[in-house]
Amino acid sequence: MEVDNKRKHSGSELEQEVLKKIRPQEPNYAYLETVVREKLDFDTEKICCITLSPLNVYCCLVCGHFYQGRHEKSPAFIHSINENHHVFLNLTSLKFYILPQNIQILHGNKVQLLNSIKFAVYPTYCLKDLESFPKHCFDLSNRVYLNGFIGFTNAATYAYAHSVLLVISHMVPLRDHFLLNHFDGQGEFIKRLSMCIKKIWSPKLFKPYLTVDNFVAYLKVKEGLNSNLIDPRFFLLWLFNKICLNSKQLKSILNQSCKGKVKIAEFGKELERSISVTSNVKIRPFWVLTLDLPEFSPFEDGNSVDNLPQIRITKLLTKFTNSKPTSTNTVFELTRLPQFLIFHFNRFDCSSEHPVKSRNQTLVEFSGELEILHVKYRLKANIIHVVIKSSCADEKTANGDERSHWVTQLYDEKSEKWIEVDGINTTERDGELLFLNETFMQVWEKQD
Numbered sequence: 001m002e003v004d005n006k007r008k009h010s011g012s013e014l015e016q017e018v019l020k021k022i023r024p025q026e027p028n029y030a031y032l033e034t035v036v037r038e039k040l041d042f043d044t045e046k047i048c049c050i051t052l053s054p055l056n057v058y059c060c061l062v063c064g065h066f067y068q069g070r071h072e073k074s075p076a077f078i079h080s081i082n083e084n085h086h087v088f089l090n091l092t093s094l095k096f097y098i099l100p101q102n103i104q105i106l107h108g109n110k111v112q113l114l115n116s117i118k119f120a121v122y123p124t125y126c127l128k129d130l131e132s133f134p135k136h137c138f139d140l141s142n143r144v145y146l147n148g149f150i151g152f153t154n155a156a157t158y159a160y161a162h163s164v165l166l167v168i169s170h171m172v173p174l175r176d177h178f179l180l181n182h183f184d185g186q187g188e189f190i191k192r193l194s195m196c197i198k199k200i201w202s203p204k205l206f207k208p209y210l211t212v213d214n215f216v217a218y219l220k221v222k223e224g225l226n227s228n229l230i231d232p233r234f235f236l237l238w239l240f241n242k243i244c245l246n247s248k249q250l251k252s253i254l255n256q257s258c259k260g261k262v263k264i265a266e267f268g269k270e271l272e273r274s275i276s277v278t279s280n281v282k283i284r285p286f287w288v289l290t291l292d293l294p295e296f297s298p299f300e301d302g303n304s305v306d307n308l309p310q311i312r313i314t315k316l317l318t319k320f321t322n323s324k325p326t327s328t329n330t331v332f333e334l335t336r337l338p339q340f341l342i343f344h345f346n347r348f349d350c351s352s353e354h355p356v357k358s359r360n361q362t363l364v365e366f367s368g369e370l371e372i373l374h375v376k377y378r379l380k381a382n383i384i385h386v387v388i389k390s391s392c393a394d395e396k397t398a399n400g401d402e403r404s405h406w407v408t409q410l411y412d413e414k415s416e417k418w419i420e421v422d423g424i425n426t427t428e429r430d431g432e433l434l435f436l437n438e439t440f441m442q443v444w445e446k447q448d
């Protein structure tokens, strides 16, 4: 309380004036020792815990709680007196204050501790940073993690969202746009989405995993995300459409990077007489190409879960690469192969009473590379479906179906390694064995 003591002894008004000017630049740095970064969590909704207001909210950097205001009688002011907690951060302006004295810490950017807190609330990047990504980073407990390849809490409920957020944050043109720009003026949806992606790539995480419960809750309550029957494909398509509606720039990046086109030609009876007259030709754009698996039921004779059928991915693709009509007299032809080709393997019959239990468990064989119509692709991400195995009754859904869980496998080009993200855990995986899982979605990147 050096500043206050000085004030008591200061004689003239002039001196008081000088002190007033100096005060904001000389906060009591001893207070900074009371800051506990381990208690800070900026993934939660930024509202005052007393008034529930989202306006003018400060985080107490000693206990991590959010309080409104700075003026006398405000929740933050009262908290500082009652609890003897003195260092606060305004969550919108990212300015630091000492309360109740109401002194701004003006040179906070010279203090590493405060900088790291600012970065945790709002990570920022420059082009040069991105060149070194992904890189090994250390959290507050000195645990090593690879930025971009991080886990998430609450996977039992939100694993579908984790998979999709990881996958889109690994599409480099999209990632770079999100990391290098500010979206404060672009509406809440884009702002919140960009924050998730900025945090996924943060090299300065306090903990090596994130929580996006708050983001998904926001999507459900404010953006109309239907929480029934959600899987990663549904969520990805929903998110892509939402992005296109909210940002012209991002729409153009998505169209450039992810939109493919397929020509669908339906033939009439004439085909049988070898007169190839098409009766109907359509060009359909797509974000995700659905590949149908051959019919298989684990409950039929001769089929057991231990003896799952396998099919090569190239065989599934012949529908789109073979110019001969299918049994329904339709020819599918890929006319635009995007930079990121996203496949969906159709495992669930949504009309079934138990879509998970009765799903198609056929294994899809693939390697890390694929050639489609003379274009080379490299597998970047593999989202797999896992059934939560448990005898516990509440692990099943209300109608007795099994429960789905999603695990994301991501390729790190730098180390040429596969990393699996399951909940908060990340594990290295053998690329040769990835196909032994129930692949549900894949992202392939075009190679130059």
Ligand SMILES: [Zn+2]
Residues within 6 Å of the ligand: 060, 061, 062, 063, 064, 065, 079, 083, 085
């Ligand atoms: Zn506090």
